[in-house]
Amino acid sequence: xxxxxxxxxxxxxxxxxxxxxxxxxxxxxxxxxxxxxxxxxxxxxxxxxxxxxxxxxxxxxxxxxxxxxxxxxxxxxxxxxxxxxxxxxxxxxxxxxxxxxxxxxxxxxxxxxxxxxxxxxxxxxxxxxxxxxxxxxxxxxxxxxxxxxxxxxxxxxxxxxxxxxxxxxxxxxxxxxxxxxxxxxxxxxxxxxxxxxxxxxxxxxxxxxxxxxxxxxxxxxxxxxxxxxxxxxxxxxxxx
Amino acid sequence: xxxxxxxxxxxxxxxxxxxxxxxxxxxxxxxxxxxxxxxxxxxxxxxxxxxxxxxxxxxxxxxxxxxxxxxxxxxxxxxxxxxxxxxxxxxxxxxxxxxxxxxxxxxxxxxxxxxxxxxxxxxxxxxxxxxxxxxxxxxxxxxxxxxxxxxxxxxxxxxxxxxxxxxxxxxxxxxxxxxxxxxxxxxxxxxxxxxxxxxxxxxxxxxxxxxxxxxxxxxxxxxxxxxxxxxxxxxxxxxxxxxxxxxxxxxxxxxxxxxxxxxxxxxxxxxxxxxxxxxxxxxxxxxxxxxxxxxxxxxx
Numbered sequence: 001x002x003x004x005x006x007x008x009x010x011x012x013x014x015x016x017x018x019x020x021x022x023x024x025x026x027x028x029x030x031x032x033x034x035x036x037x038x039x040x041x042x043x044x045x046x047x048x049x050x051x052x053x054x055x056x057x058x059x060x061x062x063x064x065x066x067x068x069x070x071x072x073x074x075x076x077x078x079x080x081x082x083x084x085x086x087x088x089x090x091x092x093x094x095x096x097x098x099x100x101x102x103x104x105x106x107x108x109x110x111x112x113x114x115x116x117x118x119x120x121x122x123x124x125x126x127x128x129x130x131x132x133x134x135x136x137x138x139x140x141x142x143x144x145x146x147x148x149x150x151x152x153x154x155x156x157x158x159x160x161x162x163x164x165x166x167x168x169x170x171x172x173x174x175x176x177x178x179x180x181x182x183x184x185x186x187x188x189x190x191x192x193x194x195x196x197x198x199x200x201x202x203x204x205x206x207x208x209x210x211x212x213x214x215x216x217x218x219x220x221x222x223x224x225x226x227x228x229x230x231x232x233x234x235x236x237x238x239x240x
Numbered sequence: 241x242x243x244x245x246x247x248x249x250x251x252x253x254x255x256x257x258x259x260x261x262x263x264x265x266x267x268x269x270x271x272x273x274x275x276x277x278x279x280x281x282x283x284x285x286x287x288x289x290x291x292x293x294x295x296x297x298x299x300x301x302x303x304x305x306x307x308x309x310x311x312x313x314x315x316x317x318x319x320x321x322x323x324x325x326x327x328x329x330x331x332x333x334x335x336x337x338x339x340x341x342x343x344x345x346x347x348x349x350x351x352x353x354x355x356x357x358x359x360x361x362x363x364x365x366x367x368x369x370x371x372x373x374x375x376x377x378x379x380x381x382x383x384x385x386x387x388x389x390x391x392x393x394x395x396x397x398x399x400x401x402x403x404x405x406x407x408x409x410x411x412x413x414x415x416x417x418x419x420x421x422x423x424x425x426x427x428x429x430x431x432x433x434x435x436x437x438x439x440x441x442x443x444x445x446x447x448x449x450x451x452x453x454x455x456x457x458x459x460x461x462x463x464x465x466x467x468x469x470x471x472x473x474x475x476x477x478x479x480x481x482x483x484x485x486x487x488x489x490x491x492x493x494x495x496x497x498x499x500x501x502x503x504x505x506x507x508x509x510x511x512x513x514x515x516x517x518x519x520x521x522x523x524x525x526x527x528x529x530x531x532x533x534x535x536x537x538x539x540x
Contacts, residue, residue, distance in 0.1 A: 038403040038404075038405050039403045040374070041403075084401075138278055139276070161401065164400065164401055164429075165276060165277040165397075165429045166276060166429075167275075167276030167277075167279075167539070168431060168535055168539075169540075170276075172490050172491050176474075176477060179474035179477065180474065182474070183474050193401065193402065193403055193404065194430075195404055195493075196492060196493040199493035199494045200493070219494070229493065230493070231404055231432075234403075234404050234405070235404060235408065238403070238405045
C-alpha cells in the first residue's frame with residue numbers, strides 16, 4: 001500500500017458545531033498535496049487530528065501507517081511539521097536549533113553533527129550559524145525551519161502556510177526545496193493562501209464549511225469548474 | 241489632502257529600515273505599498289501616523305507635518321495596524337463606542353461611512369472582540385479606524401493570512417471607501433493585489449524599487465518572458481537553471497517563467513535543449529510579465 005495518509009469519514013465536533021464533517025481522502029507517497037480552504041473552513045482542526053494532537057469525534061485516519069486515535073505518538077515520530085506561527089526558537093542560534101530538534105527526535109550526536117553541517121552548507125548559512133535565529137530575515141528562517149522539519153527523515157511533512165509574507169524570490173526557493181523533498185520520496189502536505197502555489201501541487205483539496213468540496217489535480221479542477229486559474233476555482237467554490 | 245513624503249530615512253541600531261524614501265499619494269488615491277516582511281512598510285506607516293520620528297526627511301499627511309502637527313494628524317487619520325489592536329475584553333459595540341468617544345463623536349454621527357462593513361458584524365455586537373473570527377476582527381478594526389471619518393486611511397497588511405475570498409471582499413470595501421472621498425495607503429505582501437491599486441510603490445530592504453501605475457510597471461519589464469511547461473516540474477526547473485543562457489527562472493503556477501540572456505533568443509533551441517534533458521510535453525510560449533516578475537527583476 002502506497003498511501004501515506006488514509007482518511008475516512010473523519011469528523012470533529014465542538015459541542016454541536018461540526019468543524020470537520022466526514023472528510024475522506026488519501027495521499028500517496030512522494031505526493032505534494034495542497035490542503036486549501038477559506039479561513040474557518042476547518043483546515044487547522046483537520047491537520048491537528050492528522051498529526052495526532054486532537055482526537056477525532058468519529059471516523060478513521062492513518063498517517064505514516066499509524067492510527068491517529070490509537071498511535072498518535074508513533075505518528076509524531078514519523079512526521080515533520082512547520083508553520084509560520086511555530087517554527088524555530090528565536091533565542092537559540094541556528095546550530096542550537098538544529099541540535100535541539102535533532103535531539104527531540106532522538107538522533108545520535110554523531111548524526112546531529114553530520115546533519116547540522118550538511119544543512120548549514122546546503123542553505124549557505126555558514127556565516128550566521130552562530131547567530132540567534134531571531135536576527136535572521138524571515139525568508140531564511142522559513143527555509144531553515146523547513147530543513148529542520150526534515151531532520152529526522154520523516155515520511156511526511158506538514159507545512160501550514162509556510163510562505164506567508166515571504167518575498168517572492170525566497171517563496172520560489174522554498175518551493176524548489178519542496179519539489180526536491182518530494183522528488184526524494186517525502187510526502188508533502190501543505191496549506192497556503194497563495195493560489196499560484198496551489199498550481200505547484202500534484203493534487204489539491206478545497207474545504208468549505210468542514211467538508212471537502214473538491215479534490216483533484218489543479219488541471220482537472222480547472223476543467224471541472226471551467227476556470228482559468230486555481231484562484232478562480234477557489235472563488236467559485238468558497239463563495240458558493 | 242494626500243500624503244507627501246520627502247527623503248525619509250530611519251534606522252534601528254545597525255538595520256537601515258528606510259533609506260531615503262520619497263513619494264506622494266494624491267488626494268483620494270488608493271495607493272499600494274507592496275513588499276515582503278521586513279521591507280520597511282510598518283516603519284513608514286508608524287512615521288506617517290506620528291508614532292515614530294524619522295531620523296531624516298519630512299512628511300506631511302492631509303497637509304500636516306508628521307513631526308510638528310502630530311495632534312492634527314491624529315484627528316484626521318485612521319490607522320489599522322497589522323496586528324489586531326482592539327480591546328479583546330470589550331464587546332464589538334463597546335470597542336466601536338470607545339473609539340467614537342475618544343474622537344469626540346458617536347456611532348450614529350458617522351454610521352453612514354461604516355454601515356456597509358459594520359452590518360456584517362452587527363449580529364455579533366455583544367460578543368467580545370477576542371472571540372471573533374479573523375475575518376470579523378478585521379471588519380471591526382476597519383470600522384473602528386473609520387468611526388471618526390478620517391481624511392486619510394492607513395491599512396498595514398490588512399489581508400495577510402486572509403483567504404482569497406475574504407481578500408477579494410476586503411478590496412471591494414476599500415474601493416467603496418475610496419468613492420466616499422478617503423485617501424487610502426494600504427500595504428500588502430501579495431503582489432496580485434497591486435493590480436487593484438491606482439498606483440503602487442514596490443519596496444524591499446527599506447528602498448523603493450519603483451513607483452507607478454500597475455499597468456505601467458508591468459510594461460517596463462525589460463525582456464520578453466516565456467511560459468515554459470513540461471512533464472516534470474522539478475526536472476524542468478533544474479534543467480532551466482543549468483541552461484547557460486538563462487537570465488531568470490521562476491516557477492509561476494503551472495508554468496515556469498523564463499527569460500533568456502541573449503537578444504536573439506530562439507525558443508526552438510531551448511526546446512531542443514530540454515529534450516536532451518529527457519523532458520517531454522514541452523510547451524514554450526511568450527507571455528506578459530506580472531507585477532511579481534517586475535518585483536523579482538528589480539530585487540535581483
